[in-house]
Amino acid sequence: MSCTLGEVKNRADLIIYWGGNPAECHPRHFTKYTIMQKGKYVPNGRKGRTMVLVDIRETPSAKAADLFLQVRPAKDFETLTILRALIKGRRVDAAAVAETGLTLEQLEDLAHRMKTCRFGVLFFGMGLSMTRGKHMNSAAALTLAAELNAFTKFVTMPMRGHGNVTGADVVMRYTTAYPFGVSLSRGYPRFNPGEFSTIDLLVRGDVDATLVLGADPGATMPQPAIDHLARTPTIVLDPKVTHSSRLARVHITTAATGITAPGTVYRMDEVPLPLRPPLSGPYPSDEDVLKRIVAAVKRKPAWEPAGV
Amino acid sequence: MLTLTLKESPHVPLEAEVISPDVVANLTPGEVRALPVLLGKRRCRLDDWFDVDGDAGDEIEVRGDASKVKWIGRGMTRGRVTVVGNAGTHLGAYMTGGSVEVTGSAGDWVGGEMGGGTIRVRGDAGGQLGAAYRGSPSGMSGGTILVGGSAGIELGMRMKRGLIAVGGKVRDFAGLQMKGGTIVLTGGAEIRTGAWMARGTIVSLVPLRLLPTFAAAGPYHPTFLRLYARHLRPLGFALPCEPHEGAYRRYTGDAAVPGKGEVLVWQPA
Numbered sequence: 001m002s003c004t005l006g007e008v009k010n011r012a013d014l015i016i017y018w019g020g021n022p023a024e025c026h027p028r029h030f031t032k033y034t035i036m037q038k039g040k041y042v043p044n045g046r047k048g049r050t051m052v053l054v055d056i057r058e059t060p061s062a063k064a065a066d067l068f069l070q071v072r073p074a075k076d077f078e079t080l081t082i083l084r085a086l087i088k089g090r091r092v093d094a095a096a097v098a099e100t101g102l103t104l105e106q107l108e109d110l111a112h113r114m115k116t117c118r119f120g121v122l123f124f125g126m127g128l129s130m131t132r133g134k135h136m137n138s139a140a141a142l143t144l145a146a147e148l149n150a151f152t153k154f155v156t157m158p159m160r161g162h163g164n165v166t167g168a169d170v171v172m173r174y175t176t177a178y179p180f181g182v183s184l185s186r187g188y189p190r191f192n193p194g195e196f197s198t199i200d201l202l203v204r205g206d207v208d209a210t211l212v213l214g215a216d217p218g219a220t221m222p223q224p225a226i227d228h229l230a231r232t233p234t235i236v237l238d239p240k241v242t243h244s245s246r247l248a249r250v251h252i253t254t255a256a257t258g259i260t261a262p263g264t265v266y267r268m269d270e271v272p273l274p275l276r277p278p279l280s281g282p283y284p285s286d287e288d289v290l291k292r293i294v295a296a297v298k299r300k301p302a303w304e305p306a307g308v
Numbered sequence: 309m310l311t312l313t314l315k316e317s318p319h320v321p322l323e324a325e326v327i328s329p330d331v332v333a334n335l336t337p338g339e340v341r342a343l344p345v346l347l348g349k350r351r352c353r354l355d356d357w358f359d360v361d362g363d364a365g366d367e368i369e370v371r372g373d374a375s376k377v378k379w380i381g382r383g384m385t386r387g388r389v390t391v392v393g394n395a396g397t398h399l400g401a402y403m404t405g406g407s408v409e410v411t412g413s414a415g416d417w418v419g420g421e422m423g424g425g426t427i428r429v430r431g432d433a434g435g436q437l438g439a440a441y442r443g444s445p446s447g448m449s450g451g452t453i454l455v456g457g458s459a460g461i462e463l464g465m466r467m468k469r470g471l472i473a474v475g476g477k478v479r480d481f482a483g484l485q486m487k488g489g490t491i492v493l494t495g496g497a498e499i500r501t502g503a504w505m506a507r508g509t510i511v512s513l514v515p516l517r518l519l520p521t522f523a524a525a526g527p528y529h530p531t532f533l534r535l536y537a538r539h540l541r542p543l544g545f546a547l548p549c550e551p552h553e554g555a556y557r558r559y560t561g562d563a564a565v566p567g568k569g570e571v572l573v574w575q576p577a
Binding site: 186187206 | 320321435519546563
């Protein structure tokens with residue numbers, strides 16, 4: 001369950017950031033969309049909103065928060081699961097709660113705030129989705145927000161990392177029905193993260209060639225994945241020299257989208273934003289290069305034996 | 309018996325759901341050799357990758373390191389598949405009958421959404437054993453999976469019925485969102501066992517670290533476990549259930565769902 005940032009600005013009276021540091025990583029988030037603005041149904045602006053930060057350490061974002069809850073590292077899934085029990089009025093043993101680094105009173109207070117707000121929003125960051133438990137931590141946040149809709153309006157939104165991650169998800173979704181981890185090897189889309197997601201494919205060595213588009217796996221992925229990229233033919237389309245392009249067999253320099261090439265980016269709330277390039281440059285756009293590769297592949301003779 | 313010997317390990321996964329008694333049983337040797345397998349997106353013949361010997365029937369033996377061969381025994385309803393070596397992902401997925409045996413280790417999704425039959429892995433198994441596929445409401449709905457070694461994450465995720473027994477240690481989220489059935493862990497588990505379970509039973513012979521949403525409900529001598537003990541003993545799993553040996557501590561949960569699942573942890577006397 002999600003919404004646009006405009007709705008957050010105009011309606012949200014409870015804003016929770018979980019496992020993220022927007023003050024440093026999304027610096028305009030507070031001021032443009034979430035806590036500082038006056039909204040149509042939040043006429044008092046900052047005074048009309050409550051901001052809660054849940055994180056493993058006190059980051060600069062804690063200064064902006066009304067309530068800061070410090071959980072122990074890798075205890076997010078437990079904390080979210082306790083909250084799911086508390087909002088349903090289930091009793092949870094206070095001694096068992098201690099392992100999360102928070103007290104039962106703190107969590108009961110948070111559960112009460114979540115249930116009694118008019119419009120709540122839970123933003124979760126990489127501190128949740130990239131620690132032990134991974135997709136299940138995100139699933140816990142999404143399920144909690146979905147269940148809160150039995151009491152009030154509650155939405156959730158991931159705080160995305162660098163690059164146009166949301167755009168990749170949206171386009172994959174409207175072309176294949178799945179956001180990521182899709183295999184088209186049988187001619188129709190199959191979705192199975194863990195089997196078809198990039199890191200897993202590379203770590204297991206299940207691919208024999210890689211095309212990298214708008215990403216730098218050489219800088220972000222685990223070492224076994226990078227080793228496999230270096231071992232097999234890798235093609236990188238990027239405006240600049242990156243860690244991935246250094247280990248690639250082929251690097252095609254492309255125009256920088258938004259600077260010398262037009263395009264569309266998706267904001268974190270999936271609102272598409274068109275880009276008009278202010279400059280012109282000598283390099284082709286990613287789209288041009290891919291179209292020419294597809295046309296060249298079509299000209300190649302079919303590899304399938306006739307009659308199969 | 310049909311014997312398939314892998315000529316060389318494929319460098320990318322080979323999808324071979326045709327390795328199933330239901331597919332090969334009534335085929336001539338020539339037809340078996342021509343069965344399609346997929347190497348990446350390339351369609352190959354079965355005999356491009358395997359030496360095919362013997363007559364097709366209800367018994368198939370696969371030899372060699374088939375750890376990149378996916379979907380062996382997919383949807384089988386009868387017969388017997390033996391893998392002498394390792395097996396790849398989705399071994400015995402959707403099967404409803406017959407038996408699969410692996411002498412080595414197997415990949416992820418062993419017995420994914422199976423409905424019946426028996427899978428036995430002597431070595432280690434990967435994650436999502438007997439689990440529901442992504443987006444699917446329920447995992448295995450019957451049958452038995454036995455693993456001699458360890459198993460990976462999300463063991464028995466959303467399983468509805470059936471029995472999973474693991475000799476070694478399993479990783480996080482065993483019995484995740486379980487709806488029924490029984491999981492026996494003789495080697496213990498890492499964290500978050502039974503997370504979000506609604507019903508079903510997890511038996512552990514080693515102390516577990518459970519989620520705070522599980523509540524202790526005292527010592528317990530369940531009668532039904534004697535039945536499981538008798539069933540599992542000849543299969544190589546010893547379940548203690550005599551009162552003089554100790555007792556099971558019963559934990560109920562997961563309160564977050566809220567669920568009526570139970571986790572039984574053995575405590576020797």
